[in-house]
Amino acid sequence: xxxxxxxxxxITKTFPGVKALxxxxxxxxxxxxxxxxxxxxxxxxxxxxxLSGIYPIGTYEGDIxxxxxxxxxxxxxxxxxxxxxxxxxxxxxxxxLTIGENMFLGNEQGSKWCIDWNKTYAEADKYLAMVGxxxxxxTLIKDIGTxxxxxxxxxxxxxxxxxxxxxDEPTSSLNETDSRALLDLMKKLQREEGLTMIIIxxxxxxxxxxxxxxxxxxxxxxxxxxxxxxxxxxxxxIIKGMVGREITDRFPKRHDVEIGxxxxxxxxxxxxxxxxxxxxxxxxxxxNVRAGEVVGxxxxxxxxxxxxxxxxxxxxxxxxxxxxxRLRGIPxxxxxxxxxxxxxxxxxxxxRKGNGLVLSNSILRNTTLANLEGVSKGGIFLDKDKETxxxxxxxxxxxxxxxxxxQLVGNLSGGNQQKVLLAKWMFxxxxxxxxDEPTxxxxxxxxxxxxxxxxxxxKAGKSVIMISSELPEVIGMSxxxxxxxxxxxxxxxxxxEATQENIMAHIVGVKGEPANADEVNxxxxxxxxxxxxx
Amino acid sequence: MGxxxxxxxxxxxxxxxxxxxxxxxxGFITGGQSLNPDSIDRLISQxxxxxxxxxxxxxxxxxxxxxxxxxxxxxxxxxxxxxxxxQTRLFGSLIPWPIAVxxxxxxxxxxxxxxxxxxxxxxxxxxxxxxxxxxxxxxxxNIFLKGKDVIVENKDxxxxxxxxxxxxxxxxxxxxxxxxxxGGNTLNKTCIVFAxxxxxxxxxxxxxxxxxxxxxxxxxxxxxxxxxxxxxxVAVVLWFGYKLASYRGIPxxxxxxxxxxxxxxxxxxxxxxxxxLYAVGGNEKATRLSGIDTRKVMFSAYTxxxxxxxxxxxxxxxxxxxxxPTVGVGFEMDAIAACFIGGASAYGGTGxxxxxxxxxxxxxxxNQGMNIAATPVxxxxxxxxxxxxxxxxxxxxxxxxxxxxxxxxxxxxxxxxGGAKS
Numbered sequence: 005x006x007x008x009x010x011x012x013x014x015i016t017k018t019f020p021g022v023k024a025l026x027x028x029x030x031x032x033x034x035x036x037x038x039x040x041x042x043x044x045x046x047x048x049x050x051x052x053x054x055l056s057g058i059y060p061i062g063t064y065e066g067d068i069x070x071x072x073x074x075x076x077x078x079x080x081x082x083x084x085x086x087x088x089x090x091x092x093x094x095x096x097x098x099x100x101l102t103i104g105e106n107m108f109l110g111n112e113q114g115s116k117w118c119i120d121w122n123k124t125y126a127e128a129d130k131y132l133a134m135v136g137x138x139x140x141x142x143t144l145i146k147d148i149g150t151x152x153x154x155x156x157x158x159x160x161x162x163x164x165x166x167x168x169x170x171x172d173e174p175t176s177s178l179n180e181t182d183s184r185a186l187l188d189l190m191k192k193l194q195r196e197e198g199l200t201m202i203i204i205x206x207x208x209x210x211x212x213x214x215x216x217x218x219x220x221x222x223x224x225x226x227x228x229x230x231x232x233x234x235x236x237x238x239x240x241x242i243i244k245g246m247v248g249r250e251i252t253d254r255f256p257k258r259h260d261v262e263i264g265x266x267x268x269x270x271x272x273x274x275x276x277x278x279x280x281x282x283x284x285x286x287x288x289x290x291x292n293v294r295a296g297e298v299v300g301x302x303x304x305x306x307x308x309x310x311x312x313x314x315x316x317x318x319x320x321x322x323x324x325x326x327x328x329x330r331l332r333g334i335p336x337x338x339x340x341x342x343x344x345x346x347x348x349x350x351x352x353x354x355x356r357k358g359n360g361l362v363l364s365n366s367i368l369r370n371t372t373l374a375n376l377e378g379v380s381k382g383g384i385f386l387d388k389d390k391e392t393x394x395x396x397x398x399x400x401x402x403x404x405x406x407x408x409x410x411q412l413v414g415n416l417s418g419g420n421q422q423k424v425l426l427a428k429w430m431f432x433x434x435x436x437x438x439x440d441e442p443t444x445x446x447x448x449x450x451x452x453x454x455x456x457x458x459x460x461x462x463k464a465g466k467s468v469i470m471i472s473s474e475l476p477e478v479i480g481m482s483x484x485x486x487x488x489x490x491x492x493x494x495x496x497x498x499x500x501e502a503t504q505e506n507i508m509a510h511i512v513g514v515k516g517e518p519a520n521a522d523e524v525n526x527x528x529x530x531x532x533x534x535x536x537x538x
Numbered sequence: 539m540g541x542x543x544x545x546x547x548x549x550x551x552x553x554x555x556x557x558x559x560x561x562x563x564x565g566f567i568t569g570g571q572s573l574n575p576d577s578i579d580r581l582i583s584q585x586x587x588x589x590x591x592x593x594x595x596x597x598x599x600x601x602x603x604x605x606x607x608x609x610x611x612x613x614x615x616x617x618x619x620x621x622x623x624x625q626t627r628l629f630g631s632l633i634p635w636p637i638a639v640x641x642x643x644x645x646x647x648x649x650x651x652x653x654x655x656x657x658x659x660x661x662x663x664x665x666x667x668x669x670x671x672x673x674x675x676x677x678x679x680n681i682f683l684k685g686k687d688v689i690v691e692n693k694d695x696x697x698x699x700x701x702x703x704x705x706x707x708x709x710x711x712x713x714x715x716x717x718x719x720x721g722g723n724t725l726n727k728t729c730i731v732f733a734x735x736x737x738x739x740x741x742x743x744x745x746x747x748x749x750x751x752x753x754x755x756x757x758x759x760x761x762x763x764x765x766x767x768x769x770x771x772v773a774v775v776l777w778f779g780y781k782l783a784s785y786r787g788i789p790x791x792x793x794x795x796x797x798x799x800x801x802x803x804x805x806x807x808x809x810x811x812x813x814x815l816y817a818v819g820g821n822e823k824a825t826r827l828s829g830i831d832t833r834k835v836m837f838s839a840y841t842x843x844x845x846x847x848x849x850x851x852x853x854x855x856x857x858x859x860x861x862x863p864t865v866g867v868g869f870e871m872d873a874i875a876a877c878f879i880g881g882a883s884a885y886g887g888t889g890x891x892x893x894x895x896x897x898x899x900x901x902x903x904x905n906q907g908m909n910i911a912a913t914p915v916x917x918x919x920x921x922x923x924x925x926x927x928x929x930x931x932x933x934x935x936x937x938x939x940x941x942x943x944x945x946x947x948x949x950x951x952x953x954x955x956g957g958a959k960s
Binding site for chain 2: 317318320340341342344345346351353358359360361362363364365369373374376380383384385386388389392408428432
């Protein structure tokens with residue numbers, strides 16, 4: 005048995021209100037590629053942040069044994085000195101600096117007072133060769149593609165004398181060829197340099213391709229560790245571990261909701277990335293939603309769900325948008341959020357703090373922001389009494405916990421902020437609400453209340469599109485589910501026929517893995533039959 | 539809870555308290571001279587431009603900490619054009635002053651539109667767009683002035699906008715009833731009546747509004763606090779009125795400042811435009827996604843700033859009785875400082891007209907006090923700089939404290955929820 009390089013014992017990490025990690029154990033042997041898999045929010049990234057010292061010693065319980073000694077990391081520098089290097093999902097490179105400058109940023113070569121640029125670039129070239137990148141280290145980062153940038157990140161890590169390399173979703177922004185190249189590089193580094201690696205990934209086919217061991221994390225706990233030496237690890241096997249929980253009555257039932265006519269319809273919708281204009285972020289998507297219906301869109305992060313929603317909502321995301329949007333059967337063109345709101349659309353963002361709320365303003369001001377016409381005379385003179393009345397009404401209706409409507413939204417808890425955000429859009433009185441991850445980062449009790457609000461909206465005849473990366477939530481709350489992966493809708497099914505496994509299979513199947521091909525086809529047929537029934 | 543209440547109180551009224559302390563301190567330092575009626579009078583007319591420009595600057599700062607560096611130059615430019623027009627003869631007689639006033643306001647408006655367009659629609663960073671204005675408009679003004687001062691002689695213009703000895707609201711009530719004499723000065727009765735009317739009006743408004751709010755079932759402040767606050771405000775108003783009345787009455791500049799402040803206090807608190815300014819500064823993306831045209835909001839802020847700069851130029855040339863190449867140098871910094879001392883956030887989204895009033899007054903008092911105490915000019919600048927950093931530091935510290943308190947608070951809430959669940 006190989007030497008154990010890293011052991012994380014009973015790691016528990018609590019954020020205010022949430023237990024992100026609960027007694028997690030992880031054992032990594034020297035020279036292996038160890039994969040961490042789990043749903044969004046399962047705690048993978050948190051665990052790696054604990055390991056790399058981003059959450060310093062004392063903010064968590066349990067201990068880290070690395071290379072035979074107990075480690076107390078106070079910051080990233082501490083862990084890097086030991087050779088633990090983390091490469092984050094978002095690349096941390098400065099676009100207008102050269103590859104070499106980026107690689108040695110914070111680790112400059114030469115003496116303290118003078119950077120030795122010759123040494124810098126020579127060293128950089130050496131590591132670039134190691135990762136198989138032939139570009140000169142004097143090339144600007146902005147001039148190379150994301151695939152190569154990812155390689156630069158790895159070279160940068162190697163330059164720090166990494167012994168344990170952590171890759172967080174390294175292929176999330178890469179195309180298939182680049183992804184495969186990256187995985188092969190990982191295998192090569194393992195073989196030739198004896199590097200130990202931990203990879204976090206959603207893409208199960210990649211995981212089973214590259215990993216020696218796979219640890220499944222679910223709801224902040226380690227579920228199991230599978231060893232590819234002992235057994236052939238199929239994706240189905242991994243999925244079972246990932247979603248193994250039962251769906252209980254965490255979701256309130258909807259009664260007596262009549263599903264009416266098609267309210268909104270999107271056909272052949274294609275959207276390009278605003279910066280990388282050749283990249284499709286939404287690819288020929290067609291969806292529809294009926295009055296009183298809750299339609300779930302399931303997909304992992306980066307599948308293009310938010311991009312789809314925002315591009316529909318007055319083209320607030322993306323460029324080169326093409327396709328047809330129909331409201332109540334009539335084709336419409338919505339060029340701004342303002343027009344979208346006028347047409348009866350609402351987009352409740354997944355990013356409460358960034359795109360949703362004005363944290364420095366009060367509940368009252370946030371509640372009326374999307375519909376100031378509704379509380380003013382002539383759209384100019386605000387009626388403060390009416391505003392207070394409205395804000396008060398929604399605070400009571402949604403049971404927002406706050407001392408008064410004058411409370412700053414920034415002072416509320418996540419769940420209550422989400423309620424204020426919902427209140428804002430409910431007051432705008434839309435026909436179609438697109439809820440993007442409506443329960444992200446809020447506790448179970450508040451989640452239930454949000455679900456009740458969604459049910460009330462459906463009951464009131466509104467059309468609700470709920471984007472979520474939580475499978476139980478999608479299955480429990482939707483009437484119908486679209487499955488989205490890599491910019492495309494890859495499946496559609498009735499919620500009553502959906503299981504976590506067959507939804508996941510759709511997502512895995514896109515890669516065209518032969519092992520799952522049959523299953524995927526079977527499901528596709530299912531989806532088609534659902535469509536013809538509907 | 540007691541401690542956090544004190545903190546809240548401090549946070550809200552610190553600058554007001556500081557202003558009062560500074561006023562009293564300078565009163566002592568100058569042997570009461572800084573509290574003389576003529577000093578109070580001069581405080582207003584000399585600083586009129588700070589109030590007006592500070593108001594405009596607040597609008598820009600609200601949209602996200604954006605500033606307008608050009609206002610000093612705009613004051614110079616609009617002032618020069620106005621002064622030149624008033625000295626120009628057309629068909630044998632001088633061009634009437636109202637035309638000059640309209641032109642000055644229009645110039646301000648045009649400058650505002652110019653800046654607004656670049657900043658809001660072309661996305662030129664405000665710092666750069668207005669730096670361009672700062673350079674270009676001063677240059678333009680110098681071209682018009684040919685590098686020389688232009689004297690403003692029009693008496694009517696000065697009477698209306700406040701400059702020389704006659705620029706006070708006439709004492710309409712001079713011959714009504716017996717003359718009021720106090721401390722050797724004959725009091726200006728109009729001024730006294732105004733002050734009393736304002737005080738009474740304020741008291742009535744406060745309590746009628748309070749009764750209305752209670753009827754509607756809203757939470758209201760503690761009655762004791764309200765009474766103390768009202769008494770203090772009434773006292774200040776009456777004291778202020780008395781001081782002005784002991785000198786020459788109400789300076790016309792005061793009326794204009796009050797008008798500008800009142801209009802913009804209304805705009806910032808009671809209109810959708812005002813609300814949008816705060817929202818854009820607080821979170822531009824969220825505001826855009828709420829269906830608000832954020833470009834239009836930015837454009838409005840800079841356009842209004844321009845108009846106010848035009849208006850300030852009127853007050854400035856009336857007060858100085860001339861336009862000149864160096865008029866308005868450094869005005870932008872006074873305006874910016876007034877906003878920040880008054881609690882506006884350098885990141886946008888918070889700030890108020892009330893804050894601008896306090897900021898401008900505090901700066902004015904310090905200026906004047908040091909002038910009377912014969913502090914050398916260069917030391918004065920150092921002191922002003924220190925005041926600004928102290929004000930901002932105070933704000934930052936209070937915010938850090940609040941965040942700390944918030945975290946504890948959040949923990950309490952979660953445990954409560956946890957309890958409720960189980």
